[in-house]
Amino acid sequence: MNEKLELRGGWGAAFIPVVIFLFFCVLYFIVFKAFEMHALAMGAFVALLVGSMFTKKGYYERFWDFVYEGAKEAVPIGILLFIIGMFSALIRTTDISAGFVWLASSLGVGGGFFTAFTFLAVCVISTATGSSIGVMFTCFPIFYPAGVLLGCDPAILAGAIVSASIFGDNLAPISDTTIISAGTQEYTKKQGFAEIGGCVASRLKYSLVAGMISFVLFWILGGGGTAGTGASDVLAKNRNPTALVMLVPVTVMLITAVKTRNIYKAITIGIVLGTITGLLFNLLTFQNIISVKDGAPAGFLTDGISSMMATVTLVISVYGIMGVLNGAGVLDKVTNGILHSKMGRTVRGTEIAMMLGISFTTLIFGGVTSASMTTFGKVQNEIGKRVGLHPYRRSNLLDGFANSIVLVIPFLSVFVFIGALLSEGYDFVEPLSLTQISSGMIYCMVLFLVLLFSVITGWGRQYEGAEGKALSNSR
DSSP: OOSOOOBTTOGGGGGHHHHHHHHHHIIIIIISOOOOHHHHHHHHHHHHHHHHTTBOTTOHHHHHHHHHHHHHTTHHHHHHHHHHHHHHHHHHHTTTHHHHHHHHHHHTOOHHHHHHHHHHHHHHHHHHHOOHHHHHHHHHHHHHHHHHHTTOOHHHHHHHHHHHHHHHHHHOTTSHHHHHHHHTOBOSSSSSBOOHHHHHHHHHHHHHHHHHHHHHHHHHHSOOSOOOTTHHHHHHTTOOGGGGGGHHHHHHHHHHHHHHOOHHHHHHHHHHHHHHHHHHTTSOOHHHHSEEETTEEESHHHHHHHHHHHHHHHHHHHHHHHHHHHHTTHHHHHHHHHHTSSGGGSHHHHHHHHHHHHHHHHHHTTTOHHHHHHHHHHHHHHHHHHTTBOHHHHHHHHHHHHTTGGGGOTTTOHHHHHHHHHTOSOTTSOOOOHHHHHHTOHHHHHHHHHHHHHHHHOTTOOEEOGGGOEESSOO
């Protein structure tokens, strides 16, 4: 569609759906503390309905045409999220965290080392499941009370769990943010978007460097608490050494994704191998795969689809809003504004603009990274293409900066709120404040510094060559 969308109040009126959507983000995630993606999706669709009333005469149907155009781009992402949801549900069902709890109790770790061990264990779990918020709700009740009783600093321990959950969100090939960050960055010299496996392989160095530094810092800073009685009981109720065998299908899936750069093949292998492994080691029953309970479908296959339904709906709705912004010419104006600014004159300056853009967008979205990446991803795609940056590099900066220091800001980050919420309810330790949770999110701070170093020095910067080949030099 070549004709632009005409709105009463000019192109600025295209931001009305965005403002309304942001209102619902703040209302549900910060005021109500209801961490449900389908509530945000509802807000986005209400925002579109309100926004449609600001069209000029004769443009109402065209408004929805642009919504459809935007939403169509979300279909590949939605399909992939549904498939990935099944593998994620499989890993959750086998309760891999119980294996790490057994390992920690067997090693007899405590204090700062338990904090560092918890960070490492939750990193593995979040990478295996690709769900940061889901991992937080799963791992907090197990690792947090046990760690406090073993002498960990409560704030640093809580920060380790939150940070490690975000680690997987940033790196896992089955994470919604990884899929969105790759699915918004197009090639210019061949058809298609950035391959997920290639993005993961190229961002591994940033995540591992930040992760290793964070592990050491958590070890050094994570002790100092007062050990109490009851830690062994908490650990005993949640340990199962057999669950560690599920690391085999997880590892095979990750290697396949990176080697073949085909996420569909990797997930297929992961589900088949994971199901066989789970059955052989009695971590799964056939009822855990597919069954009916109280007249409703049950099992990890259906659970995986239903768990992704809200996220897919959110992605479709936000892409619809992006379609309106694109139709009104807003994205072109923002892109051209960046390119004609002083920062847009150099590659380094463009990457700094990317950092500021996705950080600000994530901030105003309250830390809802899937929505912020969907929103700013199109701008990042355009400004990155015009300076020749490879889609992998664009994707990595988009995902990395969205999952770094901006998520540490108290009162404006959903992750800080959830961390504080999950520290409540224990008689032997006071609930943590938002600022205490924030101070413990060391990995997010370190990841920001690693990525900033990459932007300033050019470490890991790649350009797009013939047929989409990644080149270290611009020409």
